[in-house]
Amino acid sequence: MADLLTTPLNALHRELGAKMVPFAGYDMPVQYPAGVMKEHLHCRAKAGLFDVSHMGQVILRAPGGYAQAASEMEALVPVDLLGLGEMRQRYGFFTNDQGGILDDLMLANRGDHMFVVINAACKAGDIAHMRAHLPGCEVEEITDRALLALQGPAAEAVLDALVPGAAEMRFMDVAILPSEFGELWISRSGYTGEDGYEISVSDAQAEALARALLAHDDVEPIGLGARDSLRLEAGLCLYGHDIDETTTPVEASLIWGIQKVRRAGGAREGGFPGAERILDEMANGAARARVGLRPEGRAPMREGTQLFENAEGGAAVGQVTSGAYGPTIEAPMSMGYLPRPLATEGTVIYGEVRGKRMPVKVAKLPFTPANFKR
Amino acid sequence: MKFTEEHEWLRVDEDLVVVGITEHASEQLGDVVFVEMPEIGTLVSKDDEVVVIESVKAASDILAPIDGEIVEVNEALADTPGKVNDDPLGDGWFFKIKPSDLGQMDEYMDETAYQDYIA
Numbered sequence: 001m002a003d004l005l006t007t008p009l010n011a012l013h014r015e016l017g018a019k020m021v022p023f024a025g026y027d028m029p030v031q032y033p034a035g036v037m038k039e040h041l042h043c044r045a046k047a048g049l050f051d052v053s054h055m056g057q058v059i060l061r062a063p064g065g066y067a068q069a070a071s072e073m074e075a076l077v078p079v080d081l082l083g084l085g086e087m088r089q090r091y092g093f094f095t096n097d098q099g100g101i102l103d104d105l106m107l108a109n110r111g112d113h114m115f116v117v118i119n120a121a122c123k124a125g126d127i128a129h130m131r132a133h134l135p136g137c138e139v140e141e142i143t144d145r146a147l148l149a150l151q152g153p154a155a156e157a158v159l160d161a162l163v164p165g166a167a168e169m170r171f172m173d174v175a176i177l178p179s180e181f182g183e184l185w186i187s188r189s190g191y192t193g194e195d196g197y198e199i200s201v202s203d204a205q206a207e208a209l210a211r212a213l214l215a216h217d218d219v220e221p222i223g224l225g226a227r228d229s230l231r232l233e234a235g236l237c238l239y240g241h242d243i244d245e246t247t248t249p250v251e252a253s254l255i256w257g258i259q260k261v262r263r264a265g266g267a268r269e270g271g272f273p274g275a276e277r278i279l280d281e282m283a284n285g286a287a288r289a290r291v292g293l294r295p296e297g298r299a300p301m302r303e304g305t306q307l308f309e310n311a312e313g314g315a316a317v318g319q320v321t322s323g324a325y326g327p328t329i330e331a332p333m334s335m336g337y338l339p340r341p342l343a344t345e346g347t348v349i350y351g352e353v354r355g356k357r358m359p360v361k362v363a364k365l366p367f368t369p370a371n372f373k374r
Numbered sequence: 375m376k377f378t379e380e381h382e383w384l385r386v387d388e389d390l391v392v393v394g395i396t397e398h399a400s401e402q403l404g405d406v407v408f409v410e411m412p413e414i415g416t417l418v419s420k421d422d423e424v425v426v427i428e429s430v431k432a433a434s435d436i437l438a439p440i441d442g443e444i445v446e447v448n449e450a451l452a453d454t455p456g457k458v459n460d461d462p463l464g465d466g467w468f469f470k471i472k473p474s475d476l477g478q479m480d481e482y483m484d485e486t487a488y489q490d491y492i493a
Contacts (some may be wrong), residue, residue, distance in 0.1 A: 036430040037405035225404070225430060298408045298452070300428050325407035325430055332408070354410075354426065354433075 007053035008146045016214075016221055023224055024120035026054040039226035040327040044368070045193060047152035048222035048230075049213050052191075056123035057142040057200055058175040060134065062113040069114040072134045073107065078249065078272045080249040080259035082110045089172045089187050093249060094129060099274030099281070100245040101252065102129065104237065108174045108187065115174070115185065117147070117198070119239045141306070145185070146206035151196030151230075153371060154218040159186075159197055162212055166197065171372040181205040181212070188373065191227065193234025195365055195373045224319050232333060233326045235365030237291060242290060242321040242335055243302060248274070250281035251337065253290045253365075258282070288318065289343035292365040293334040293351070297358055300325050300332040301351040307336060307352045311357050317342065320351065326367055333367050376479050377488035378439050380454050383468060384479060387470065391479070393439060394467040395427075395458065398492045403429040406458040410468065411447040418421060418471070419445060420478060427458070439468075440478040446470040 004027040013020065018029030029051065032039065042048060062068035072079035079092035085256055086109050094102035103122035108115040118126045121359035123141075130139045134153045150159055161168035163179045169188040177184050186198035201209050213219050222230075228238070243252045261267050264279050268284050272278075305320040323334035334351075342349060376384045381399035385392045400406070408428035418424055418438040425436035447469045451457060458466040473479075483491060 031404070035405055037407075111409075129388075229430065298455075299410065299426075300408065300433075302433070325405075325428070 005054070007051055008203040009051045009053065009210055012207050012210055013051065013221075017285075018221070018223060021224070024054055026120065028054060029221070029223040029271055031225045032221050032260070034220065036225035036229065037327045039220065039222045040229050041154045041156050042220045043222055043226065043230055044194060044328050045152070046218040046220070047126060047154040047158055047196070047216075048148055048226070049210060049219050050149040050151065050222050050227055051146070051210070052149050052198065053146040053206070054120035055147055056118040056120065056126065056128070057145055057147060058116045058118065058127060059140045059142060060116065060130070060137045061112075062137045064136070065112050066109050066114055067343065069134070069137050070109070072137055074262070074268065075271060076129070076133055076273065077089070077107070078258040078262045078278060079107065080261045080268075081107060081109070081114070081260060082268070083259065086111050086137070087174050089174050089189060089291070093243070093254065093257065095249070095272055095274040095278065096245055097273050098245075099248040099277035101213040101239070101243045101247055101249060102126070102245060104239050104243060105188065106187065110174060121240060134151065142200075144203050145200045146203055147200045148201065148206065148210060148213070149190050149196060150199065150219070151190045151192040151194045151222075153195060153322050155194070155196040156373065158213060158216045158219055159199075169197075171195070171374045181209040191234075191236055192218060192230040193236070193368055193370045194230075195371050209269065229324050232322050232324055232335065233328055233366065234369060234370060235335070237290075237335075238322055247290070247337075248278055248281055248286060250278055250286040250292065251288050255282060285340055288337045288339050290321070290335060291338055291343045292363040292367060293320065293323075293336055293360050294363040294367075295332045295334065295351065295358060295360045299358065301334045301353060301358070301360060305334070305336075305351045305353060307338060307360070308352065308357055309342060311359075317349070328368050335365070338362065375485060377485065377491075378482050379491065380437055380439075381492075382436065382439050384439055384482065386476070386479075389472065390470045390477075391440065391442070391473050392467050392470050393436075395436065395462055396488070397462050400459050400462040400466070403427060403434065404430065405430045406455045409451040409455045409458065410466070411451070411466060412444045414444055416444045418442060426442070432440035439482070440471065441474040442471040444469050445472045
């Protein structure tokens, strides 16, 4: 795989003994010698360091400043961006004309411009989409900065010792802070359900920052394997699996990401691709819903597992979109889509594993409580 | 002890053969979270899928290395599948088989050959 891209931490991953795999076109660490289970538990107990440099970082500038960028971007996402406070961040999603999701992303108001973080696999498409539909914005892909995530209950103390000011941030705050590793673009957010930060650092300083973080006793490197089990326990969607162009935000149980002002009756109601369908589903309900699933046995029900209403007979009514073992809950866990009448907590349905239908209960998401510092 | 190319080990224990997976295999699989055992009394032929292992990464099958009858399974793995990682050659064994033909073991590698095989 000579054409795989690498992040500035590639040599460090190898030095740390990571098992590397291709992911979204990048050579990425799937696990370190500790293994997925220990990495997962360590992140929930102390702090984990993730290399997420494969994700896209984009700056949007417009002559009219943040307000213009926000106003134009509101035509692509059902998010209240004009109402987003300075140095605050919001979760959102690009929708298509059918109301499906093109990608999910983070959007930040950085005073005179907007900063967005997009998924690695969607990077090229998202950037083309923004360039095509944000006529007054200059869309600058940041290609000389790495992105690290420091997640877990010890993250605050660890980062604040290196970067004073980090502790003062609240959940979903963003900050631009000077440090011995140059200017850091920090957000207090992540993809694990834990408190923590995502830190954009220049490529040249990325390894030094990673080493400084790893030097702390509480910090261990975490690979993509544990990243996946952590985000699944936290009930967070993985683009291309739990959400995609065929799932609407309403089906995906993401209406919390659509603020009141963009909903029916709001001051800036609709005005994003697929608004008609999405607002209709918000009013009248979608045919299906993304739910949490707890298999009653120990066998994980993985992505693609077909779901049935009854133990015997009938056609599949839905399928699992993510499934794994949850190290913190010490049980298997899945997410998937079910027809709305079945998508209520406590309903027992059946997942077909190796030809046998096994009971699985519709469960509340997240599987583990979020530990955000609000 | 004998070793298969599928990274199973076989140990003769009186008139039975104990089967498990090697340390190399358990490292490759990652943390084991679920083991589905065959029923005691099942008659198996070589290469039948007899055990399913789910790790944090994926599901994989363990094949019967020889013909025979499953006479005992490691019930402890139902609640503590992690024994497969912690002690693959000991407490992490899977099942005991009453062989139809012990001669089937001859085709498998000894430890030296297996170490060369995974090197």
